[in-house]
Amino acid sequence: MKNNNSIAAWLFTPFRFIAGTKALIIGLVVMLLLSVLGYLSNTHFDGALDIHYGCLTTGTLYLPHIIYQLVGWGLLTLVFYLTARIVTKSSIRLIDIAGTMALSQAPLIFAALLGFIPSFHICIGDINTINLGEMMAVLKENAVMMTVAGLVTMLFAIWSIVLKYNAYSVSANIKGVVGGISFAIALIVAEILSKIVLYIVL
Numbered sequence: 001m002k003n004n005n006s007i008a009a010w011l012f013t014p015f016r017f018i019a020g021t022k023a024l025i026i027g028l029v030v031m032l033l034l035s036v037l038g039y040l041s042n043t044h045f046d047g048a049l050d051i052h053y054g055c056l057t058t059g060t061l062y063l064p065h066i067i068y069q070l071v072g073w074g075l076l077t078l079v080f081y082l083t084a085r086i087v088t089k090s091s092i093r094l095i096d097i098a099g100t101m102a103l104s105q106a107p108l109i110f111a112a113l114l115g116f117i118p119s120f121h122i123c124i125g126d127i128n129t130i131n132l133g134e135m136m137a138v139l140k141e142n143a144v145m146m147t148v149a150g151l152v153t154m155l156f157a158i159w160s161i162v163l164k165y166n167a168y169s170v171s172a173n174i175k176g177v178v179g180g181i182s183f184a185i186a187l188i189v190a191e192i193l194s195k196i197v198l199y200i201v202l
Helices: 002-012 020-041 063-087 094-103 108-114 132-141 143-172 176-201
Strands: none
Touching: 002 143, 020 063, 020 094, 020 108, 063 094, 063 143, 063 176, 094 143, 108 143, 143 176
């Protein structure tokens, strides 16, 4: 039982054991790996929370993938740091927020690996030129795979969100209702800002 609890702790609350500079270094390696895997598998993490599988017929450059990671992580760090400063009087170190937020991206590695499965890449064509009938035909034909892909990637996204909450909770010493509400608001704000910044930059 003790071993199981230890495994669960490392999977969902690793920040009890890893924080600060060590978490930041490991997190940066995770982000670099995500950018490479995303490029190779045409998987786009284009937002603080977003995961999209691109069309296999469409080429992709590496630069956007590293920008995805930097923008998402940078805004998550900034928004959660400012939120923590507002809602708590506890001493907060920016490096703790930055490191744990970077490390919380680790579960998304599995989502990127799923991008190497060709059937996960369902392309409906150019939304501006394809007619509704063709679009519905593609969606109907791939309904089962779209559901499977959506559910599986959602599990990894949820795992990553749980890690983000624990990162915020541990780094800022915030729990309970205040912690939950402020986390939800900060996460939504970070997602909106990331989409705006990526739209402008890319």
